[in-house]
Amino acid sequence: MLFCPQQLVRVRLQALLSAPCRSPGYWHRSSWTLNTRHALQHALNHTSTIQQQGGYERTAGDITTESSESEPKQDATTGNSDQVASSSRRTYKSVGPRGVPKMTVKKILFREGLRTSYGATVHQRLNHEIQREGRKLSDKSIAIATSTRGKSIYSAQQSSLKTWQRAYEEVYKAKHYKRKINDPSIIPVLNKTGEVLLAKIQEDCSGAFAKFWHTSERDVKARHWQALAFWLLQNDVKLFLNFLIVTMKGTERPDFTMVTDCLLYVDNFYYEELKDWTTGRNSHGYPWVIEYCLRPSTWPVVSPPQKGIRLYIRRARPYGVRLAFRTMKARGIQSKPETQLCFVNRFTQLGDANRALSALKLLPRLKDPAFTMDAQGVLRHCCKLLTLDTVEDGESGRNFRILPKLLEMGVRPDRDMMNVVLANAYKTGDHELGADMLQFMTSQDYTFDSYTYVTLLTNAVLRGDQARTHELIREVDTKEEIRKNPYVANKIFHAHYVFTAKHMDADVDPSGVFYSMLDMYNKLHDITPLKELLIIPPHYKAREEGANTPPTPMALYIMIATYFRCGSRISTVQRIYSRFAELVKQGHPTIAPLAATDHTYNEFLIALRKSSRAMHSCVRIVEDMLQPRADLAIEHAKPSYRTWAILLSVFLWHRRPAAAEKIREMMAKHEVPYNDVTWNLIINGYANAQKVQETAAAMKAMEAQGFTLDSYTMKSLRYLRDPERLWVAVDELDHAAQEADFAARSSTEQSPAAIEDALRDDLIEKGLQKLGDKNKAQD
Structure with a gap:
């Protein structure tokens, strides 16, 4: 029986199995929270250190038990990580820098259904990397590392990677420096079979070529993959991505280092061209290609190409990034x-x-x-x-x-x-x-810098604290370098606009405010764009010390808003808008960027809304914003909720309820939600039109959506000639709502009893009728 063939096979199979791995423990670190100021003081006075656990130096990939998240059950694209994870439960003794035994490597390859003849090459490459990096791998990491190496179509060809690296470096440098390849002899070229394969790729990459590729032997794939990849990278990068998707399917795949190099080449030189590109029936985009071809389940555990991992992190979608983070810690993948x-x-x-x-x-x-x-x-x-x-x-x-x-x-x-x-x-x-x-x-x-002063000025202006704002401006004036900073200068310019033009006092001369702002602008920026917008008076003489610096969009917007708020005729505003639209269409380098936000458009609407003759101009402005503008170098701004609210207020102000209702329908069509600004404008319009019932209904609707009546709401009610009627209408609405609610609750509560009573009466009536019929029959 000792030499029975069945017994011999059974003994050999049992020898391939190992004991299940022990459950890993969890390393915890106590957390503490200090008062913010005390914590900052503590951090400045002490240098905190984190104790290193264990007796050897670990990488981030080795710390597999510190994660609060478990390893994903299924890979995002292939769904085969369960197989690797479950198989890794059959563990081997942890191996240090001395390396992994050759027999262990062959056992893992056999268990994964891979050729054990590749064991010698995989063992040599794996141990070389372990010794070079000084890694100590867990049994689980050893299983994954061996399986990953064994699935490469170049598992048995160590020289192929050296050939690839020399050729890739030459191709990359030639592309980067825009020169010809110095030594074409080091670049793998297509033979006759390779040219046939290339024709299949060009004709039907996901069909005829995919069928041939997945039925070919590994040595055939290894012989032709590099030459095909180099030809496609240099001649048709989009077709190369389809080729890469096909060759990354299945158990046998190109070496991860080669795939990484190819995608880094594509990303560095063709990203702008490919970021909106799609392929396949499901219209997969470029991020999906990165996620699939660089999926974490294919990452080597020891010495993986870190640039490839970082490319995946940068381009992958949110779920892919989270998957990569979990996988690196769970599988012990080396990190930098x-x-x-x-x-x-x-x-x-x-x-x-x-x-x-x-x-x-x-x-x-x-x-x-x-x-x-x-x-x-x-x-x-x-x-x-x-x-x-x-x-x-x-x-x-x-x-x-x-x-x-x-x-x-x-x-x-x-x-x-x-x-x-x-x-x-x-x-x-x-x-x-x-x-x-x-x-x-x-x-x-x-030491306070420009960022500090911008923060302080922003807070002071937001709170309306003019004293604090002037104090900060005086402090900035004593520091020449900060005073010349464009962000600080723009913030000071904005502060003057807020406290003068935006909230102008009734007894202030508007023209004086405008020229004051214009003089300040002239010290900071070039005045030419304002002349091109036709808002500089002909008699204005620019200061000789005026700066030649082009204005920022914010500075230019402030001057446009100041010009409108300081008083201008409707015809002038219409003329300036026509000029503005023309310059935006032409792609003016200074004025066109204003179209990237809704702020300037809103200022035009505010300046025009007081005139009933300008209502059509207001509609035209919003139509211009809605019109697709593929010819612009910048992304044209769409109407915001504030833009729609201002347009709505135009028709409410001029008592055009039918037109206002159409605007509200358009807002619903474009899925623009109502907010407190929208409701306040609606209430303002109804109150101005003396529509008491509509005003009360709008106030109730505003509260029903979770918005509170604020000072702006109360200010709008001043237009009502008989405010007492409003509160009577509100009381009536409240009373009607209470009655409707009581009726609904009463109907809900009494409905079952009423139905039961009706059924009982019906049964009694039927019983009496039957009884009467019986009495008639007896008679």
Whole structure:
């Protein structure tokens, strides 16, 4: 029995199996929250460090148990990660830098249904990378790394990767420097069979070629893939993407390094051309191609091409980015500091602060001296992350949500970070919190820069604090470098506009306000664009010290708004709009950018809405905004809710209810929701037209949608000649609503009883009728 063939096979199969892996533990780190100011003080006085767990240096990929998220059950595109994950439960002993035994590699290849004859090459490449990187892999990571290497069509050809690298470098440099290839002999060329395959690709890539490719032997694929890839990259990049999609299907795939190089070439030189490109029946776009061809399930565990991973992170859709982050930690894929910061940046763009913090937390464990928590590159990412910060109420009181966690990681805030913290404090609407942060910056001798003063001026103007605004302007005047900063200058210019032209006093001369703003503008910017817009009076003489700097869109908008608010005839406004539309159509370098937002269009509407003769001009402006403008170099702004609200107010103001109703229908068609501004304009129009019932109904509808009656609403009611009738109408509506509600509840509550009574009466009546029939029969 010992030499029984069946027994021998059984023993050999049992030897291939291993014990199930132990459940990994979880590493926890206690969290703490300090008062914001005390936490900042603590961070400046102490350098926090994070203890390194274990007896060997780990990479971010090795920290697989620190994630609160489990490995995805299914890959986003192929759905085959369950197979790898489940098979990796049959584990081997963890292997250190000395490498993986050859027998272990062959067992894994056999279990995955791959050729064990590739075991020697896969074993050699894997151990070389492990020893070079000094990695210690878990048994699960070893299984995934071996499986990934074994599925490459170049598993048995180590020289093919060297050939590829030399050829790719030459092709890339030739494209980058726009020159011819210096040594064409190193570029793989198509033989006769390759030319036949190329014809199949050009004729029907997803049909005839795909069928041939998936039925071919691995050595055939390896022989032709490089030559086809190079030809398509240099001659038809869109066809190359279709070719890559086909060859990335199935178990046997091109080497991940080669795929990465190809897509980096495509992304660097053709992204603008391909970002809106689609392919296939499902119209898959360029991001999908990146997600599919660089899917995380194909990433090598040891020494993966980090540029390819970062390309995936940059271009993938939100779900793909989250999948990549989970997969890297769950599978122990090696990571670099630049890749972790790429995750931080991408999650920040997606507004996912929690995952951005999780990626940043892994950075200290890479022990790279160039990427410590106080490195400039890391602090810049922290600044961007802090733009997502909010204030929340906790056990220790009101505090920021993100800032304490950054301080806990050992981040020492610099001035740029504190500028963002200061801006966040003011954004909360809590002026005291902002003042506290400002006092802290002063006590710690932070030097205020242009960003700081822009933040302070913005807050002062927003609160309408003229005294504080003038104090800051005087402070800026003493600092020449900051005074000349264009952002600070524009903010000061805007402050003068808000406190003079926008909210003009009744006893102020409008022309004096306009010329005052014009003189200030002339000191900052070139006056030529204003002349081209025909809003400079002929008798105005520009100052000799006027600047030649082209105006920013904000400065130009302020001057247009000032000109209209300081008084101008309707015919003049119409003439200026015609000139403005003409310059926008021509793509004027300074004036055309104004069309990218709705602000300038809204100013034209506000200037025209007081005249009943200009209603058609108002409609024309909105029509111009709705018209597709593919000929413009910039994206033309669509009407915002404020634009629609102003147009609606035009017809309400001039008592054209039918036209106003059409505007409301158009708003519904374009899915423009009502907000407090829209409702206040509607109420203003009804009140001005002395429509008491409609005004009351609009007020009730406004409250029903969750908006409260504010000072603007009350101001609109001044137009009513008999305000008492309004409150009577509101009371009547309330009473009618209460009666309707009571009737509905009564109907709901009494309906079953009423039905039961009706049925009972019907049964009684039928019973009496039957009884009467019986009595007649007996008689």
